[in-house]
Amino acid sequence: MLDNLIRTKGREGRRGYTLPNNDVGETSLEKVLPKEALRKEKPRLAEVDEPTVVRHYTNLSRQNWGIDTNFYPLGSCTMKHNPRANEVAANTPGFAGLHPLQPEAQAQGALRVMHELQGFLSEVSGLPAVSLQPLAGAQGELTSILMVKKFFEDNGDDGRTTVLVPSTAHGTNPATASMADFGAKKIGLDEHGCVDVDELRELVDETTAALMITNPNTCGVFERNMKEISEVLHEAGAFLYMDGANMNANLGRMRPAEAGVDVMHFNLHKTFSTPHGGGGPGCGAIACSETLAPFRPDPAVERDGENYVFVRPDNSIGRVAGFHGNFGQMLRAWNYIKMHGPDLRDVTDMAVLNANYVRARLGGTYQVPYDELCKHEVVVQPPKGIKALDIAKGLIDHGYHPPTIYFPLVVKEAMLIEPTETESKETLDDFVGALLELAESRPEELEEAPTHAPTRRLDEARAARQLKARW
Amino acid sequence: MLIRIDADGVILSGLGQGGVYRTLTRNRGYCRVSRFTPHTEEDVREMLDVIGVETLDDLFADVSPKFEGELDLPPALSEYEALRDVDRLAKENVSGFPIFLGAGAYDRIVPSTVGAIISRGEFLTSYTPYQPEISQGTLQSIFEFQSIISELTGLEVSNASVYDGANAVAEAALMTARLTKRDPKVAVSKGLNPRYREVIETYRVEVVELPFEDGTTDFSETPDDVSGVFVQSPNFFGVVEDVGAASEAAHGVGALCVAVCDPISLAVLEAPGNLGADVAVGEAQPLGMPLLFGGPYAGYMATDQKSVRQLPGRICGETVDRDGKLAYVLTLRGREQDIRRAKANSNICTNQALTALAATVYTALMGPEGLREVAELSVSKAHYLAERLQASGFRLRYPEAPFLWEFVVELPDVKKANQALLDAGMVGGLDLGDGGMLVAVTEKRTKEELDTFVGVVADAG
Numbered sequence: 001m002l003d004n005l006i007r008t009k010g011r012e013g014r015r016g017y018t019l020p021n022n023d024v025g026e027t028s029l030e031k032v033l034p035k036e037a038l039r040k041e042k043p044r045l046a047e048v049d050e051p052t053v054v055r056h057y058t059n060l061s062r063q064n065w066g067i068d069t070n071f072y073p074l075g076s077c078t079m080k081h082n083p084r085a086n087e088v089a090a091n092t093p094g095f096a097g098l099h100p101l102q103p104e105a106q107a108q109g110a111l112r113v114m115h116e117l118q119g120f121l122s123e124v125s126g127l128p129a130v131s132l133q134p135l136a137g138a139q140g141e142l143t144s145i146l147m148v149k150k151f152f153e154d155n156g157d158d159g160r161t162t163v164l165v166p167s168t169a170h171g172t173n174p175a176t177a178s179m180a181d182f183g184a185k186k187i188g189l190d191e192h193g194c195v196d197v198d199e200l201r202e203l204v205d206e207t208t209a210a211l212m213i214t215n216p217n218t219c220g221v222f223e224r225n226m227k228e229i230s231e232v233l234h235e236a237g238a239f240l241y242m243d244g245a246n247m248n249a250n251l252g253r254m255r256p257a258e259a260g261v262d263v264m265h266f267n268l269h270k271t272f273s274t275p276h277g278g279g280g281p282g283c284g285a286i287a288c289s290e291t292l293a294p295f296r297p298d299p300a301v302e303r304d305g306e307n308y309v310f311v312r313p314d315n316s317i318g319r320v321a322g323f324h325g326n327f328g329q330m331l332r333a334w335n336y337i338k339m340h341g342p343d344l345r346d347v348t349d350m351a352v353l354n355a356n357y358v359r360a361r362l363g364g365t366y367q368v369p370y371d372e373l374c375k376h377e378v379v380v381q382p383p384k385g386i387k388a389l390d391i392a393k394g395l396i397d398h399g400y401h402p403p404t405i406y407f408p409l410v411v412k413e414a415m416l417i418e419p420t421e422t423e424s425k426e427t428l429d430d431f432v433g434a435l436l437e438l439a440e441s442r443p444e445e446l447e448e449a450p451t452h453a454p455t456r457r458l459d460e461a462r463a464a465r466q467l468k469a470r471w
Numbered sequence: 472m473l474i475r476i477d478a479d480g481v482i483l484s485g486l487g488q489g490g491v492y493r494t495l496t497r498n499r500g501y502c503r504v505s506r507f508t509p510h511t512e513e514d515v516r517e518m519l520d521v522i523g524v525e526t527l528d529d530l531f532a533d534v535s536p537k538f539e540g541e542l543d544l545p546p547a548l549s550e551y552e553a554l555r556d557v558d559r560l561a562k563e564n565v566s567g568f569p570i571f572l573g574a575g576a577y578d579r580i581v582p583s584t585v586g587a588i589i590s591r592g593e594f595l596t597s598y599t600p601y602q603p604e605i606s607q608g609t610l611q612s613i614f615e616f617q618s619i620i621s622e623l624t625g626l627e628v629s630n631a632s633v634y635d636g637a638n639a640v641a642e643a644a645l646m647t648a649r650l651t652k653r654d655p656k657v658a659v660s661k662g663l664n665p666r667y668r669e670v671i672e673t674y675r676v677e678v679v680e681l682p683f684e685d686g687t688t689d690f691s692e693t694p695d696d697v698s699g700v701f702v703q704s705p706n707f708f709g710v711v712e713d714v715g716a717a718s719e720a721a722h723g724v725g726a727l728c729v730a731v732c733d734p735i736s737l738a739v740l741e742a743p744g745n746l747g748a749d750v751a752v753g754e755a756q757p758l759g760m761p762l763l764f765g766g767p768y769a770g771y772m773a774t775d776q777k778s779v780r781q782l783p784g785r786i787c788g789e790t791v792d793r794d795g796k797l798a799y800v801l802t803l804r805g806r807e808q809d810i811r812r813a814k815a816n817s818n819i820c821t822n823q824a825l826t827a828l829a830a831t832v833y834t835a836l837m838g839p840e841g842l843r844e845v846a847e848l849s850v851s852k853a854h855y856l857a858e859r860l861q862a863s864g865f866r867l868r869y870p871e872a873p874f875l876w877e878f879v880v881e882l883p884d885v886k887k888a889n890q891a892l893l894d895a896g897m898v899g900g901l902d903l904g905d906g907g908m909l910v911a912v913t914e915k916r917t918k919e920e921l922d923t924f925v926g927v928v929a930d931a932g
Contacts, residue, residue, distance in 0.1 A: 003789075003797055006615055006835050016836035017582050019844050023918040024855035029739055029847065032854060033873045037711050039741050043622035047838040054584055057612070057832055061593035064608030068592030081507055082596050085550040090763070091586070094561025099572045100765030101901055102565060106893070109563030110764045123543050135634035135766065138808070138820040146673065175808035175818035181675060184813040222533045253531050255538045277589075277825030278609035279599035279785070281634070281767030297673075318673035322575055322637030322666050322754065323765025335557060341547035349527045350508045356530055357518045373533050393604070402602055407809075424509035425518060453604040456792040460603075463790035463802040467779065469628050470618040 006056050007471055010048040017050065044471070063454040064278070065401055071427050075377045075404035075416025076170065076218060078248045078270035085339065086273065086332035095331060100323035104309050110327065111308035114301040117334040121266060121287050124247075124344070126257030129293035131300055132285045133325040137245060138172040140265025140284025141212070145180040146317045147263060147288065147295035148210050148239050154315055160209035160238070166195050168219055168408045170243060173212045182209060189410065193219040193370045197228055204236045214243040215250070215259070216375035218408040218416070220355065222249075230260020239263060239292070247271040248420070249352055249375035252345025263288040272333035283329035299324065350421035351376040354428060358417055361432040365439050369411050377418035379411050383439050386446065388413040391438050393457065396450035398434035569920045570898040573877050573911025574707065575636065575664050576765065577757045579735070579845070580915055581833070585759040588832045589825055599821060603800045609824055610799035613787040616831045623734055624751035625742025626773040631785035631822035636754025637670040639770030640701070640731055642783050642817060643752045644676045646774075647699030647727045649781045649816060657699040660688035662706030663731065686710040686869030690720035697724065702748075703731035704740070708909065709877030710869055711740065718747025734758055734771065735849070736875055738842035750774045759833025760826055769823035769830060780806060783817035845914050849876035852921060853912035859925045868907050879907040883932060891931040895923060
């Protein structure tokens with residue numbers, strides 16, 4: 001079968017870039033390196049000219065949908081518009097050319113951005129201390145749980161072996177608990193889809209290190225018993241960690257600290273509009289209480305008189321990244337927050353308005369398992385006899401990126417829709433129209449979808465069975 | 472955003488705060504954030520009616536405890552004002568100078584085409600390719616990235632990338648434990664970038680230190696209970712290590728050998744897979760990513776086919792669609808957190824798709840000969856500088872050890888030398904704190920800059 005890989009478009013001897021001349025005279029590799037260290041075979045890489053490279057990757061991009069091309073209501077991912085001013089900020093030469101090991105005195109502008117962003121996230125969460133270092137949401141989770149782990153270790157409390165995780169949690173939560181050498185114990189839900197406080201009271205004991213909660217939870221429902229939950233945990237000497245993936249529902253409306261949260265992570269690539277880039281890079285900054293602040297990763301940025309400096313928190317868990325974190329994403333998020341100020345609350349208001357509007361319009365045709373106020377996203381189920389997967393693929397033919405499907409795991413045939421605040425009423429009306437139309441479709445017809453996308457449905461089993469992951 | 476302009480056109484209003492119009496005091500006749508949120512006041516009214524509530528506040532009736540105040544953040548800025556601040560702060564950094572710092576991040580040329588491709592909205596604003604029918608662009612670019620890494624490392628399978636080089640190293644340490652079914656315990660030397668070692672330790676892996684002399688690691692007495700033996704080549708001090716010796720030592724005690732390599736170096740150095748390494752990892756930043764004060768970069772990880780199920784992160788594989796057309800999809804998903812939850816081989820969720828794409832485009836532009844030329848230019852310039860420094864009476868710390876583009880020079884006062892370099896408009900090398908300066912030289916440095924460097928350092932005494 002013919003592929004369309006860049007390597008097939010080249011010819012030996014072609015080049016896509018010209019380097020500066022050697023102005024110091026050549027040093028022969030044979031002279032400076034032992035013979036056995038030298039490469040014997042040329043790697044089989046593409047040999048192509050610049051126009052071919054540009055055309056190849058431009059055409060590849062056209063097989064991709066992004067927020068820029070299509071409505072992208074992917075639940076739990078907050079696919080909001082990515083302002084281009086943020087890209088300009090991140091490409092400013094005075095930042096882009098800055099080496100991470102330049103002494104602090106040479107990077108005062110960058111440190112100030114980090115310090116201000118720490119302050120912004122502290123204000124939004126109500127928590128006094130921040131670390132910007134974690135490189136992704138999952139790493140922010142891990143950082144938080146490792147901080148909890150080290151707190152107990154440093155206090156000589158070696159009996160804390162368990163982390164509680166609600167059945168609605170993102171898969172990263174239990175995986176994080178395992179990575180930090182905790183046992184993950186599942187906790188059930190009440191009739192609203194929220195953490196069951198009675199069950200929590202039974203489960204929490206002196207072996208409990210923390211509960212990992214997402215608020216609003218992954219059903220889009222606000223965890224209204226947060227305060228009580230935190231009290232149960234705190235009485236037992238355990239911590240409340242909040243997965244901040246859904247912070248787009250909370251800006252200026254709820255501050256986690258006031259609900260008793262001890263430590264949380266943010267996804268700057270969700271709430272604060274840094275682009276997802278096809279799956280990364282992100283930034284999973286964390287915020288925490290005074291108690292946990294000394295355990296933050298190395299380094300944090302502090303102000304020392306007129307200057308900004310890096311400091312290693314006293315009981316730091318260590319580094320979680322090679323350098324200071326994904327600074328480019330920090331710069332983008334900092335710029336985004338500066339363009340919103342206290343109006344960040346309007347972001348949340350419009351996001352929640354949009355999700356509730358979709359909920360109200362779909363109810364009656366689609367089942368809404370928790371049919372009460374939702375927050376920034378809503379979970380629905382297709383009418384009986386139709387699969388969520390088929391609706392999702394059908395939406396592609398209507399020009400919409402599908403919502404998250406089969407998640408949360410506690411809802412059968414779940415479709416998790418998160419419209420975000422940056423979509424207009426017209427877009428939502430058209431999207432709802434498409435969903436209502438698909439609900440009327442014959443299942444066997446839907447099973448063929450998509451027919452208008454760059455490819456049709458794939459044989460995913462074959463990819464795993466006959467693994468071919470390279471040219 | 473909600474706007475209502477009164478008669479003189481300056482006061483705007485919104486819906487909120489208990490069913491009355493909340494007056495939003497704006498200093499000009501429009502709301503500063505309205506450009507990102509399309510709703511007019513009429514839109515909001517109609518939508519609230521459909522929902523069946525009166526006000527926006529009603530949408531938060533279930534929220535407890537509520538935050539009733541206003542966020543204490545600086546007032547919203549227009550794009551122009553915000554970017555003016557960006558420029559102002561950028562000027563507070565020392566930038567635009569020739570940089571002699573390396574130690575894991577390198578000041579290399581980034582071709583214009585790289586930025587042009589990765590800023591295309593179709594790549595920039597897409598999510599993880601869970602819907603392969605509309606994500607073939609990202610998926611094929613990942614497949615190409617994996618192919619490039621496999622070719623450079625001489626190993627069969629690569630993942631789609633991880634957060635950064637340090638995390639690739641730490642994930643490899645955990646991987647050796649899973650593969651050998653031993654406790655996570657790895658042997659490293661001072662030749663491993665100390666920041667990588669710190670991340671390994673953060674991930675709760677025990678580290679034992681191997682002897683390090685004359686710039687290279689002595690693998691002869693590797694303990695027999697380790698799960699992995701790490702060899703960084705070129706190592707932290709720039710010296711090319713004996714990856715073959717590390718592999719033999721690792722296999723001799725039933726452990727796995729992990730090679731940590733700068734991808735540019737693999738254009739001229741033997742592929743670690745051909746020297747017995749079981750896993751190769753490293754920092755892909757030199758492949759077309761700007762320094763950007765430490766990130767975003769991308770870590771790469773490659774291994775052999777038999778170990779693929781213990782490789783963390785995304786893997787993209789080839790398949791066909793219903794019409795038999797070739798296409799790409801994320802595969803072997805059973806290893807991952809969203810399927811396996813607590814039993815996943817890592818909690819890792821994303822790769823670094825966009826920066827990995829930068830590496831892919833960079834490598835396509837350079838090709839094998841271009842990569843080799845980047846390496847050779849850097850070697851020539853670094854050796855020129857090292858010779859000139861020696862001719863000026865300075866000693867290299869490891870004069871007999873083979874190096875590519877990074878080396879340690881002994882100076883009477885590194886701090887003073889770096890200050891003098893800064894005064895001359897250059898960013899000097901890394902102060903090792905023991906009389907040594909770790910100097911990195913890339914293809915960007917000119918003869919004039921190198922000569923100035925020598926002159927300034929000599930004058931600083």
